[in-house]
Amino acid sequence: xxxxxxxxxxxxxxxxxxxxxxxxxxxxxxxxxxxxxxxxxxxxxxxxxxxxxxxxxxxxxxxxxxxxxxxxxxxxxxxxxxxxxxxxxxxxxxxxxxxxxxxxxxxxxxxxxxxxxxxxxxxxxxxxxxxxxxxxxxxxxxxxxxxxxxxxxxxxxxxxxxxxxxxxxxxxxxxxxxxxxxxxxxxxxxxxxxxxxxxxxxxxxxxxxxxxxxxxxxxxxxxxxxxxxxxxxxxxxxxxxxxxxxxxxxxxxxxxxxxxxxxxxxxxxxxxxxxxxxxxxxxxxxxxxxxxxxxxxxxxxxxxxxxxxxxxxxxxxxxxxxxxxxxxxxxxxxxxxxxxxxxxxxxxxxxxxxxxxxxxxxxxxxxxxxxxxxxxxxxxxxxxxxxxxxxxxxxxxxxxxxxxxxxxxxxxxxxxxxxxxxxxxxxxxxxxxxxxxxxxxxxxxxxxxxxxxxxxxxxxxxxxxxxxxxxxxxxxxxxxxxxxxxxxxxxxx
Amino acid sequence: xxxxxxxxxxxxxxxxxxxxxxxxxxxxxxxxxxxxxxxxxxxxxxxxxxxxxxxxxxxxxxxxxxxxxxxxxxxxxxxxxxxxxxxxxxxxxxxxxxxxx
Numbered sequence: 001x002x003x004x005x006x007x008x009x010x011x012x013x014x015x016x017x018x019x020x021x022x023x024x025x026x027x028x029x030x031x032x033x034x035x036x037x038x039x040x041x042x043x044x045x046x047x048x049x050x051x052x053x054x055x056x057x058x059x060x061x062x063x064x065x066x067x068x069x070x071x072x073x074x075x076x077x078x079x080x081x082x083x084x085x086x087x088x089x090x091x092x093x094x095x096x097x098x099x100x101x102x103x104x105x106x107x108x109x110x111x112x113x114x115x116x117x118x119x120x121x122x123x124x125x126x127x128x129x130x131x132x133x134x135x136x137x138x139x140x141x142x143x144x145x146x147x148x149x150x151x152x153x154x155x156x157x158x159x160x161x162x163x164x165x166x167x168x169x170x171x172x173x174x175x176x177x178x179x180x181x182x183x184x185x186x187x188x189x190x191x192x193x194x195x196x197x198x199x200x201x202x203x204x205x206x207x208x209x210x211x212x213x214x215x216x217x218x219x220x221x222x223x224x225x226x227x228x229x230x231x232x233x234x235x236x237x238x239x240x241x242x243x244x245x246x247x248x249x250x251x252x253x254x255x256x257x258x259x260x261x262x263x264x265x266x267x268x269x270x271x272x273x274x275x276x277x278x279x280x281x282x283x284x285x286x287x288x289x290x291x292x293x294x295x296x297x298x299x300x301x302x303x304x305x306x307x308x309x310x311x312x313x314x315x316x317x318x319x320x321x322x323x324x325x326x327x328x329x330x331x332x333x334x335x336x337x338x339x340x341x342x343x344x345x346x347x348x349x350x351x352x353x354x355x356x357x358x359x360x361x362x363x364x365x366x367x368x369x370x371x372x373x374x375x376x377x378x379x380x381x382x383x384x385x386x387x388x389x390x391x392x393x394x395x396x397x398x399x400x401x402x403x404x405x406x407x408x409x410x411x412x413x414x415x416x417x418x419x420x421x422x423x424x425x426x427x428x429x430x431x432x433x434x435x436x437x438x439x440x441x442x443x444x445x446x447x448x449x450x451x452x453x454x455x456x457x458x459x460x461x462x463x464x465x466x467x468x469x470x471x472x473x474x475x476x477x478x479x480x481x482x483x484x485x486x487x488x489x490x491x492x493x
Numbered sequence: 494x495x496x497x498x499x500x501x502x503x504x505x506x507x508x509x510x511x512x513x514x515x516x517x518x519x520x521x522x523x524x525x526x527x528x529x530x531x532x533x534x535x536x537x538x539x540x541x542x543x544x545x546x547x548x549x550x551x552x553x554x555x556x557x558x559x560x561x562x563x564x565x566x567x568x569x570x571x572x573x574x575x576x577x578x579x580x581x582x583x584x585x586x587x588x589x590x591x592x593x594x
Contacts, residue, residue, distance in 0.1 A: 099568040192547035206547040235554050236547065305530040316507065323508075325581060327572035337586045338508075345509040354511075358503045359523060362495065365503075372530070377543030379533050384544060419522055420529045436547045 001031045001162035003483045007071060007219045010165060014062045014070045021054035021062070021070030021114065028072040028116050031163045039161055041138050041154040043077045044084040045117040053114050062112075068226060069112025075168040076155050077118040078125055078201040079210070081105055084115075088201045089133035090123045092348035093328045102199025103231040104168060104210055111226045119154030119167060123350045124319065125175055125203045127151055128422060131410055132352040139409065141183050141484040142450055146406040149179030155213045156183040161484055166214045166223055170200060172207045173307050174401075174429025177441035180213055181401035181453020184443045184479065186220045186470070187213045189429075191461045192436035193238035194224075196231040204314035205236075207307075207433040216480055217442060217470040221245040224463060240461065248468035254289025256469065258282070259394030261297040264428055269301075270403045277445035277452045278400045281473065285398070288472055293394055297386050302379050303431035304424050309363050309376035310434070315353075316360030322348060355419070384435040391459050396469050399428050401441040401453030432457055440466040443479035451479070495523045 002010075013019040029047055036042055054070065062069045080086045080098035087093045101109075108115060122132040130138045130153030138153045140146040141160035148157040152169030156179035159167050169176040171189035180187025188211045195210040202208060212223035224245045230237045260282060265275050286292050324330035324344030331343035349357070363373045390397060403425050407413065432439040437460050444454035454473070458466045474480050500520045504511045511519065566579065575582040 302533050305533045330574040341508045357507045361503045378538035378541040380544040
């Protein structure tokens with residue numbers, strides 16, 4: 001297990017010879033063998049490939065300045081790999097192996113990290129529970145009767161349970177931050193344009209971003225250091241000068257102005273225990289000299305409807321490519337070409353994907369385009385401007401990450417939830433994607449044994465300040481040192 | 494509101510078929526969702542420029558369109574479920590008895 005490890009602690013052990021890359025890879029697979037039968041976070045594993053890479057690294061040796069070399073990592077299964085299948089948790093791609101690796105895969109490998117497996121998600125990243133996965137459901141690391149969140153639910157559960165020290169997720173409307181919050185780990189949705197999406201299966205292209213999911217804030221910043229930057233493939237990437245995202249870590253936060261939108265502390269929208277945890281966290285930040293200031297994001301409640309209008313429209317277009325012809329699943333017994341498309345897509349997509357594609361097609365239809373899609377795109381502009389105005393007076397905005405703790409898995413839930421309730425639970429995360437700005441979720445408490453996340457929202461390309469504030473909070477609290485109960489007493493090296 | 498007939502028409506556009514039961518269930522579900530999404534109609538967006546791209550404060554980066562030699566055609570063909578030589582095979586495109594492409 002890697003429960004008490006960080007990138008730096010593992011690096012020190014590797015450099016001193018206390019452990020080897022091979023031992024770390026074995027440790028990951030031992031932890032997976034022990035824990036994953038309960039959590040079911042993984043969709044594919046590459047023990048042979050990982051051991052081969054580890055052996056080569058051990059032969060080469062690990063130098064002091066090779067911070068990432070020899071450290072195991074797992075990635076969300078909507079990121080394409082040549083060494084393992086990439087399914088996006090869909091029947092449509094259940095046996096798909098990519099002929100190229102995503103840019104982020106190259107970046108991890110260039111840094112010497114060892115990719116050991118692929119992690120479960122909601123089908124095509126559409127969902128907030130990992131229950132829409134065609135393969136199987138993943139459980140929350142803190143209570144296996146609860147959802148891990150989603151769509152990066154596998155990534156969050158794997159890191160929280162110590163099966164891997166770090167993982168990658170993707171975030172279109174909260175898919176990194178919400179599962180990070182539900183599992184008591186740290187998750188960053190960087191500014192749009194920070195990390196290449198080359199080789200990341202598209203859901204809603206104007207919103208999708210890749211990001212790191214880690215146990216600690218510093219690990220997260222260190223991961224972003226090797227993930228950002230242009231690759232010549234993704235033309236939406238911003239030009240970012242060489243930078244160190246850990247640059248402000250350890251700097252005091254005294255005098256920093258933290259804005260708290262009053263709309264996010266409304267007990268009619270957010271569980272009151274979560275509001276209490278957030279207030280407690282704000283007091284902690286205040287005790288370090290931060291100035292807490294109430295602000296307003298008047299359009300917050302329009303974020304979810306604007307998001308679902310835009311995201312489903314983009315998804316309905318992106319998912320046209322799955323036609324059963326060039327790759328992926330193809331239905332049998334088709335009479336003609338049209339029949340191949342229709343049978344393949346009918347059998348290949350799950351219900352949530354179909355619902356969202358129908359909704360997106362509706363939004364883009366000639367009669368609705370102006371009133372729905374274009375109107376939502378205008379609301380998106382106004383939401384961005386709300387944030388811009390707020391950042392004229394504050395350095396960072398703090399909100400809860402989620403409106404509740406992780407709900408129960410469907411099989412344990414007696415009340416059937418309506419789609420609208422599920423969508424509206426994304427209240428606090430989606431406005432950030434619409435504005436393209438960065439946000440970090442980190443642990444800030446527990447309610448009935450389930451973790452609660454604190455969301456720090458920043459100005460565009462100012463991830464460093466979020467890490468600064470996140471680190472200051474983390475070091476003053478002990479939430480990140482607590483481990484899921486099912487794991488207690490099982491820590492071994 | 495969106496009725497069963499509209500749902501079936503949308504499904505046709507998206508190229509998947511729905512059973513009668515699905516079309517019924519989806520029309521209820523979609524009506525409920527669309528009703529909720531209509532909340533944004535309250536927002537006055539007169540003279541507001543829409544945002545269609547995620548790019549923050551800058552334009553997409555451009556590059557020269559340079560032709561590159563790809564050597565992956567064989568691997569690409571391996572990803573298709575039905576191939577013949579250097580081609581992907583599909584069933585008949587036209588129902589004119591002339592066979593497929």
